[in-house]
Amino acid sequence: MxxxxxxxxxxxxxxxxxxxxxxxxxxxxxxxxxxxxxxxxxxxxxxxxxxxxxxxxxxxxxxxxxxxxxxxxxxxxxxxxxxxxxxxxxxxxxDPEIARRQIARQALSPKAQEYTSHLSADLRFETFYESACNREALRIAEATAARPGQAPLNFLFIYGPSGVGKTHLSQAIGQRAMELHPELRVSYVSSSKFEAQFIRDSLNRGPGRGTFIGFYQQMDLLIIDDIQGLIGKVKTQQAFFDIFNHLYLLGKQIIVTCDVPPIDLKGMETRIMTRIQSAMMLRIDRPDLELRRKILQHRVAESGVELGEECVEFIAENMPDNVRQLEGAIRTLITHSKYSDQGKVDMAMTRRIVGGSVSIDQREITPNTILEAVCESYGLQPDQLRTSSRRAELALPRQVVMYLVKKLTNVSYKATAKLLNRNDHTTVMHGVKSIEGRIELEQDLKQRITEIELKLKGR
Ligand SMILES: Nc1ncnc2c1ncn2[C@@H]1O[C@H](COP(=O)(O)OP(=O)(O)OP(=O)(O)O)[C@@H](O)[C@H]1O
Incomplete structure (x- = not known):
């Protein structure tokens, strides 16, 4: 009590x-x-x-x-x-009141929300992993879900290359909005499905004609995925505009995803483009290394398959383009491991499978290419690292060069000292040791060195 x-x-x-x-x-x-x-x-x-x-x-x-x-x-x-x-x-x-309203709504029309929403239960904020490349977009998406229809987030235009999480993020907004506001009508539709509905509706000579526009006009939150699919489809665009305008004027939430930025969206009606240009832009970039690692580690843990850290690292480093590609590689490895005699995945198998999807660049890495890559990362010229100055802004990049030459080539300490205009090879030994210690403790430095390595490997 x-x-x-x-x-x-x-x-x-x-x-x-x-x-x-x-x-x-x-x-x-x-x-x-x-x-x-x-x-x-x-x-x-x-x-x-x-x-x-x-x-x-x-x-x-x-x-x-x-x-x-x-x-x-x-x-x-x-x-x-x-x-x-x-x-x-x-x-x-x-909150028992929200839970009660949710149950009442479902009782009134069993599976009503799933029917109207077409949202996938897996595409939630909880399963959308975060890193620097998507943090801002994620925060804006969460804020939109908390208060759908509120300006300036009431029209979101989410864009970025294929397979980077646009559908996932837009659906996560829909899911969260439904949890927080169970009374809202939420619907997700891809542009291809929208086009099919439009064609079916146009062919209908019966009494139900035009109902699909009316259906979407009742929504409180509408997600249209891959809007670029409507390019050149003049009549379907008109139907989309009728729905869009109706919802916009009523202050409803609209989310559109697209695989190109608005400036490259050619072949859309001018009146749609002017609306899009006024939207809140949310750009999602290709996954950075941290995100790729995170996603792979989660997928491996979920599968229960034994996959060494070395294999995860290899995939993360060699598949930078999009998350779908990463997921494909990991799924293939998991399936192979289930049918392999040892029941686990080794580096040879990982190399074979990753190599089948992307070209693993065998570009030669030399002390000079390392020197140039480090200088580029720190905004310096190679000659600056060859001076006798011990200023911290030069000493650290110099030691990074020493560390990477040791790690990625067979060049001796003496030759590395010569490269950097040092007389004593023990300076190089000390530099390598210093960086080995610091990357254990300094996340930023570790990240920077990893990015330089990826660049050197042509990624
Ligand atoms: N940050 C992330 N965390 C977890 N999974 C992600 C993340 N980003 C993308 N994914 C997953 O990657 C896959 C592809 O994502 P999604 O379909 O959302 O990409 P998209 O950008 O909409 O691609 P397209 O333009 O081809 O439609 C999905 O399985 C999705 O769950």
């Missing part, structure tokens, strides 16, 4: 929010903390039957709560400890 004993829950939570606003950025605050509601201070019982006071908060959904705990538990704990001074606990439950 939970008996409210104090009305001060709102005030306590407001104090927490003030601290959270100072401790985090506005987007995180809006996405992860604003949707939390304070219920009040209640008396709760622990497993031993002992009572304690708790500030009870409601999160809008189970998924939301899990992700909140995964990503922001430390911050939340720090802030609530500071406000509550250890005198009461914090309990976060899923």
């Amino acid at each position: 939970q008996t409210p004993i104090s009305p001060s829950g709102d005030t306590l939570w407001q104090r927490c929010m003030l601290l959270l606003a100072q401790a985090t950025d506005p987007q995180t605050l809006q996405t992860w903390f604003t949707p939390i509601r304070s219920v009040g201070v209640e008396q709760r019982e622990d497993e031993k039957g002992e009572t304690f006071d708790a500030l009870v908060l409601y999160a809008p959904s189970e998924q939301f709560l899990n992700t909140l705990m995964e990503r922001h538990f430390d911050l939340l704990k720090q802030v609530t400890d500071s406000v509550l001074g250890g005198e009461m606990e914090v309990v976060i439950d899923v």
Whole structure:
């Protein structure tokens, strides 16, 4: 039995929010903390039957709560400890009212949301991995899902090369918006399916004609994937415009994905292009090394297959173009391992399979190409590294050259010293050791050296 004993829950939570606003950025605050509601201070019982006071908060959904705990538990704990001074606990439950509305909606029309949304359960924020190359897009996407239809995010144009996560991110917005706002009608449609619906509708001479436009015009959040598929299809574009304009004027949320930036989207009606040019642009780039590693490690862990770190690293380094390509390689390896005699994947197999999809460049790496690549990365000239100056901005790149020459070539310490205009080969030995130690501790340096290596290998 939970008996409210104090009305001060709102005030306590407001104090927490003030601290959270100072401790985090506005987007995180809006996405992860604003949707939390304070219920009040209640008396709760622990497993031993002992009572304690708790500030009870409601999160809008189970998924939301899990992700909140995964990503922001430390911050939340720090802030609530500071406000509550250890005198009461914090309990976060899923808001029963939202859960009830969700169940009622499903009961009214079984599978109503799945039917109208066509969203895939796997394409969620929780399964969309983050790194520097997509962080900003991810934050904007989360903010859109928290408050669909709110300017300036009410029309999102997500673009980037094929296979980098545009569909995943747009569907994740739809999924999260449905969890937070179960009353919303959400629908996802690819441009090819939209075109097929349009053709079917045009051929229909019966009473149902035109219903597909009306169907999409009822949506609160509409996702149209791969809009470039409508290029040159004048009549389908007109239908799209009718839907778009209707939703836009009503302040609904529209998300469009495209594999080229608007400037390269030739063959679309001018009135559509002028709308697109006013959209909030969200660019997703090719996955960087960190993201490629992260995705591969997750896929390997999910599969339960034994795949050494060396193999993961090899795939991550040699398949930089898109996530779909990475997923294809890992799926192939996993399947091979299931049918192989040893039941596991080794480097030879990894090389064979990756080599079948991409060309693994065998470009020669020499001390001079290393010197040039390091200088390019640090914005220096090779001659600057050959001077006697020991200034830190020269000493570090110089040691990086020493380290990479040792790692990637068979050149002696003496020859490396000569390359850098040093008399003593022990300077090179010391430089190599220094970098070996630092990359264990300095993530940025490690990342930079990896990028230089990839560049040298032609990636
Ligand atoms: N950051 C990410 N974290 C996890 N999985 C990702 C990520 N980015 C992409 N993927 C996965 O990569 C695959 C391709 O992504 P998606 O279909 O969203 O690409 P796309 O950019 O829409 O491609 P296209 O332009 O060809 O339609 C999907 O399986 C998706 O789940």
